[in-house]
Structures are given as C-alpha cells and as structure tokens.
Amino acid sequence: xxQLVESGGGLVKPGGSLRLSCAASGFTFSDYSMNWVxxxxxxxxxxxxxxxxxxxxxxxxxxxxxxxxxSRDNAKNSLFLQMDSLRAEDTAVYxxxxxxxxxxxxxxxxxxxxxxxxxAVSS
Amino acid sequence: SYxxxxxxxxxxxxxxTARITCGGNNIGSKSVHWYQQKPGQAPVLVVYDDSDRxxxxxxxxxxxxxxxxxxxxxxxxxxxxxxxxxxxxWDNSSDHPGVFGTGTKVTVL
Numbered sequence: 001x002x003q004l005v006e007s008g009g010g011l012v013k014p015g016g017s018l019r020l021s022c023a024a025s026g027f028t029f030s031d032y033s034m035n036w037v038x039x040x041x042x043x044x045x046x047x048x049x050x051x052x053x054x055x056x057x058x059x060x061x062x063x064x065x066x067x068x069x070x071s072r073d074n075a076k077n078s079l080f081l082q083m084d085s086l087r088a089e090d091t092a093v094y095x096x097x098x099x100x101x102x103x104x105x106x107x108x109x110x111x112x113x114x115x116x117x118x119x120a121v122s123s
Numbered sequence: 124s125y126x127x128x129x130x131x132x133x134x135x136x137x138x139x140t141a142r143i144t145c146g147g148n149n150i151g152s153k154s155v156h157w158y159q160q161k162p163g164q165a166p167v168l169v170v171y172d173d174s175d176r177x178x179x180x181x182x183x184x185x186x187x188x189x190x191x192x193x194x195x196x197x198x199x200x201x202x203x204x205x206x207x208x209x210x211x212x213w214d215n216s217s218d219h220p221g222v223f224g225t226g227t228k229v230t231v232l
Contacts, residue, residue: 035221037223044207044209044223044224044226045158045160045166045209045211045226046223047221047222048221050220059220062124065219095166106220107171107172107213108154108211108213108220109156109168109171109172109211110156110158110166110168111177113167114165
C-alpha cells in the first residue's frame with residue numbers, strides 16, 4: 001500500500017524557517033517524481049514545488065522561489081521542503097504527493113497524497 | 124503565468140449531469156488533470172491526461188479538452204459527488220509549470 005506521511009509543520013514567526021519531511025513507503029520511491037502542494041485555510045490548491053526522480057529537474061512556484069528548497073533522499077525514501085523567510089501568506093496545509101508517471105518526466109498529475117501537515121506563520 | 128479559471132459553484136440534482144469547466148489559453152494543447160476534494164481530506168485524482176481515469180474511479184466521471192476549455196462531466200450524479208473539484212495542468216513551456224484551477228464547489232441538491 002502506498003503511504004506518504006508528512007511531518008515538520010507547526011507554528012513559526014514571520015521570517016523563521018521550517019523543514020517539512022515526507023516519508024514514503026509501499027512503492028519504489030526512486031522511480032517517481034514528487035510534488036509539494038499547499039492549501040491555505042478555506043482556499044484552493046496551490047502547487048508549490050516538484051522534483052524529478054533523480055533530482056535532475058526541480059521547479060518552484062513564483063511565490064516561493066528563492067525562499068523554499070525541495071530535495072529528496074532516495075536511499076531513505078524521503079522528500080523534504082526547506083522553508084526559509086516564512087511569511088503569513090505561507091500559512092497552509094502542505095501536502096506531499098507522488099507524480100503519476102513511472103520513470104518519466106514530471107506530469108504534474110498526483111496519484112497519491114499524504115494527509116498534510118499544517119504550517120502556521122504568525123507573530 | 125498560466126491561469127486556469129473555473130466557476131465557483133455548480134448545483135445539480137441527483138441523477139442529473141454536472142459539467143465543470145476549466146478555461147485557459149489554448150488549454151486544448153495541454154494535458155489536464157482533475158481532482159476531487161472532500162472537506163478535511165486530501166485531494167483525489169479522478170481524471171488525468173484529459174480523459175483517462177485512475178483505477179477505482181467510476182466511468183460516470185469523464186473528461187474532455189478542446190480549444191480554450193476543458194470539462195469534467197459527472198453523469199448520474201450521486202450525493203457522494205458533492206465536493207470541491209480542481210483542474211490542473213503542467214505547463215512545460217514555463218519555469219513554474221504547475222498550475223491549479225480556482226476550484227468549483229459541486230452541490231448536490
């Protein structure tokens with residue numbers, strides 16, 4: 001069974017940092033690209049960042065570029081999102097999601113999602 | 124950046140057909156994915172690459188894409204279809220390729 005479990009969320013002050021983790025199991029992690037998607041309270045989905053299976057291709061939304069860094073450790077079946085210079089508008093549930101395609105370029109289609117971790121940025 | 128526009132809400136009676144549109148410039152040239160999200164839950168992929176369904180998704184949900192509009196059609200609507208629906212594209216021509224639509228709340232009357 002495919003499982004994605006996010007952790008690392010919490011309350012942080014503006015300008016602070018957090019590192020989110022996503023532990024993957026039930027599939028060959030190194031074969032799939034991965035994505036981070038967020039959802040502010042009461043709002044829609046927002047794509048944040050994506051990383052290809054070998055980390056060769058990395059993309060960011062304009063709203064987080066230069067502040068967030070996506071990475072992965074295929075040996076540990078883990079995905080990460082380092083979030084620096086956090087702002088109030090970064091407050092959201094952050095989801096880790098697997099890309100649909102096996103051993104291929106990113107498609108953006110996310111076939112498995114974690115339960116999400118809440119990041120709250122407030123003074 | 125690429126913008127996807129959806130109607131905020133759609134209302135439909137049980138047994139009828141709901142159509143949710145997703146508008147974008149020349150969206151017909153891109154692959155469109157659709158998600159269903161119920162309150163308090165993670166999104167679920169219901170259609171990918173315009174019209175393909177993941178395993179376990181009923182045939183009542185179908186997708187199409189042409190010109191400037193992609194459409195998710197829910198036939199024979201059931202109470203359980205009430206949810207938020209989001210379209211998404213991966214815009215390979217952009218440095219910021221992941222784009223979600225604004226979302227549509229489907230209410231089953």
